[in-house]
Each structure stands twice: as structure tokens, then as C-alpha cells.
Amino acid sequence: MLNPQITNLLIMLVMMQLARRVDMEDETNIMYIRTAYVASVALSWFIYQLARRAIVTKNDLTTLKYVKPANPMKGEAEQLEVTTVRDYDLVEIDGAIKSIYTGLAMMGFMHLYLKYTNPLFMQMISPIKSALEHNEVKIHLFGAVPVGDLKRPFSAPSMFGAKPQGPKTDKKSVEAAERAGQGGDKRE
């Protein structure tokens, strides 16, 4: 199975070639592209909502502990996260739903305000593809077992087969972070 990032790249290349053959000035074509894009976004939103409902219904309150890697961009050190499977899944799925809204806002600006149709055409497939490839959708809608790549907390897949960088879950790291006394930092 190909890496999702590689397939995204391939789809992008194919869509670029197709976009050159479609008349983007034709009003009828624009209407078809708009319809296809909106349908794709609506369907992916619907898929995420179904997964969300499944998460809430399951209400899995198993405790999940892991150490979130440091984020030098935000000046954050390694941090312990203590949550439940339900809350972790909800954060993941809500993040995906939020990314749909962000994408919609960007596409809306580019298409309605700047009058570009190309980005709309390029983005016709990726929302559904992302939704179907989302780990939470695989677990809660397709019944995949949460082991291997689907084991929580998820690691971001690496593009060229390198070891994925993700949260630490080993007992030693978790215990060290648990007693580190990082809480209660005064925030102004």
C-alpha cells in the first residue's frame, strides 16, 4: 500500500494535467467543478460526523498517557498528556473537521474573491481521500483494530519510509514526565 502522502502527490500531478484540458472560463464547467467540490467536502464532513458519533457512543474512558514531543517553534518542552481514548479520538476528529472549515474558507477566498477555479478543481478528491484515510474513520467506521499504525497515540507517517516521529509511550519516559512537576507555570 502506497504512502498517503505519495498518493496525494500523484493525484495532484494527475489533476494538474487534467486541469490543463478543462476550460476554466466556461460557466457550465465552473458550475460542475463547484458542485463536485461542495459534494466532496460535504461527504467528507458527513464521514467525520459519523465517526464522531461512533466515538461518543462508544464512550471509551480508558486512560491514555503519552509524552508529546517538544515543539521548538512554539518554545514548548516535552509534555505529558493524560487523557482518555474518547477525548483523544474527539480531539483528532475535531481537528480534521476544523481543517475542513479552514480549507473551505481558503477555497472560498480564492474562488469567490480572487476568481480562481483551478484550486477548486485540484481539491475535488483530497477531502474524501483524507476522510477515508483518517485513522479515526478506519477504527470507528471500518472497524479496524487499533494496533500497529492505528495504535493511539498516532504517529505522523513519514514520507519516505523513515522512522515516524511521534509521541513517546514507553513506561520510563511516561513515568519521568509524570513526576516532572511541569504544571502550574504562571501564564500572564
Place this chain on the structure above:
Amino acid sequence: MSGLLAPMIKLSALVNSFNDEYISKSYEELKQMTLLQRLTLYNWTFEIGAVFVIVMVFAFYKLGLYYNTRITDRLFLQLNDYLKNDQQFARVGFANKDGSKLQYLAEKQKTWFTTFATGRSAIESLCVRTHMHERSNPAAMLMERVLGAFFPSLVVRDLEEFCEVVVKPNGIYVANETARPNANPSEILNNFKFVTSIVHKSSMNEVRRDNYHLSLTRTSESAKLPVEYVYMSEMNQLNEFIGHYVPNFLEVLKEASQILHCISFTDLPTEKPLTDKKWDANLLPRAVIRTSVPSNEAQFKALKSVIGLVIAVYDNFTKDLVHKNPNVFITNDLLKKTSQLRSQELAKIVKTMKQVEREMALEKKQEAEKEKRRLLKQSGENENFDQKKRDRKERRAKNRQKVRM
């Protein structure tokens, strides 16, 4: 850029166009008209719109204040009544200068509310603080929400609504009104130096992030607890502390599962101390209850039960200590272990403090050197020094060339 501003320019042109007719009149023409004629000629749409917006802002302001006060009135009246009559606190609430009674204090546009109770066996004081949204300013509230959704790091602590109850023990046990209090309260309070909590699973991350004392604990699930809760204690042996003193605590936890975030018995500070002085100054035995703001009768009752639970724990624990009950839960061995953790934490703080001091001293030294150099340059002495340096470099370069040749 002009494209981005186009809608604004259009709107401004539209507003200006309301009074095209009025503006087209010359000064002399307007002067000849009566006041009424001028008033009727002028298009007041924009002004009416502005007044409408002001009225709406005022209405929202009043409604917001009313909503917050309505909830807190009910909450604090019930709580004060409970503390006074059921829990036998001698003093509850505040008094105005004229002697009239004040049930609670409201601060910061009625977003922070406080009540206080004192004068009771085993409890020095009980303080209830509630934070509510600034409903009187819905625009700011909405903006905070939107910003928080897209930039979570910008969200300030205490933005959410919550109710926090802090119960401080006094180490004095008085069995009845005629009994004499024990004479060794500070000795008794030495036994309150430990951290144990019961935390709702939906708040685990938040409470660990916001409370230093909880970020030193281990999180552990237990079959003895309802599935929504976990223990957070500095040692697993402390997990049974609450259950030991109030066996029916499970019922209380179940009843309060809608609102309860955590019940924590601690002596360590909430805010991370950065110096040993702050560490010493903030060591204070207390119990902290954090909940959502209760909004209906069942939730008011649940909050009262949780407060009752904490007071009962302090009552029974203090009684055990005063009566030197051999079955007291907190043994000397446990206290030795907790004291060890405190020493380790204090050592860590002192180490970090010294490191910071060293870095600051180094920085200061570098600054002083820079300043000295700048002064030398100003006085011209540095030029000689620089010239010597340049000569030395040139000589070295020449020598190197000679060697190569």
C-alpha cells in the same frame, strides 16, 4: 490592496449617499431654511442605526449582568445556608461597613464571585470562588472564543467558567460546644503534608497543567472508583485516604460526576515556585474542590455533598490525630516518604535557581566588559590597542608567506 478594501469603500460611499441631497445644498440655502426644514431634509438613517447599536450594547450588558447574578444569587444563598446551618460554621459571608450582611462579593463586571466561611472545628476557613463568562460584553466573549479555537496557546487561564472551593484545616478538634480544643494544632497540621486527589477523567490534562501539586502525582485507575474518575496521588498508598475517612464517597462522586473536576488534598503550591523562598511561603495544607458552575438544583445539591465530603474527611482525620487513634491513615512512614519528595523538589528548585543566578552573573560580566571596551574606544586608548593587534596579524601573515616560499 485596493481590492481588499473595496467593500469598505463601497459601504462608506453608501453611508455618504444617504445625505446627497442635504450636502448638495449650499450654505446660503441651508441658512434660509427653518430648523424643522433642515431636520426633515437630513437623512437620519445612519444615526438611527448607531443609536440602535448603542441600545443593543446596553441591553446585552444589562442582560449579561442579570444572567450571571441570577445564577450566583441562587448558588451562594444555598451554599451560605448550607455552611451556616448544616456544617455549623460560625461566620458565613461578609458584612458591609454599616453592619448589613453581604452574601457574596462580586468583582470585575460580575465575573468573579466569592464567599467565605470560618469558625468551625477542624476547619480554619472555607472560601468559594466562582468565575463566570463576561456575558455583559458578548462581542469580547465571542472574540475570545474564536481566537481560542484557532490559537489555543493564546487562551488565558481562568477563561472558562468554574467554581473552586478551598478548605483549610486548622488542626483543632472540638467534639461539642463545651469541649476544650486541643493545644497542639501546629503539631497536628504537620500530618497534612501529602498530595492525594480524585480527578474526573475529562479534566486530567487541565488539572495537571494548571496545578503544580498535581503535576507531581501519578495517575492511576482503580476498580474501586466509578469509571469516570482516576486517582492522582504522590504515592499509591495515599489513594485510599478519602475512602478511609468517608466510606460513602462513591455515592458522592457519582452524584457529582456532571460537574466535578477534582477533589485534591494537598500542601504544595498551585503555582510552580521558582525560588526556595516562594516554596516555603506557599506550603499550606488545604483541600481544593474544582467544579463547573452548578446551574440546577441537582448540581447545587451535588456541590454541597462534595463540600460535605471534604469537611467530613478533615473532621475524621483531625479527630484521629487528636485522639491518637492507632488506625490513623497517614502513618509516620508515609510522611517520611512524602517529606523525601518535598526535599527532592526543593533541591531541584534550588539547583535551577543557582543556574539562573550564574547565567545572570555571566551576562552581567559580559555587559560590563562591553561597556568597558566602549569607554576605551571613546577615550581613544583603544586605537593603540587595535593598531598593535593589526600589526601582529600582518607580521604573522608575512611569516606564513615566507614559509610557503
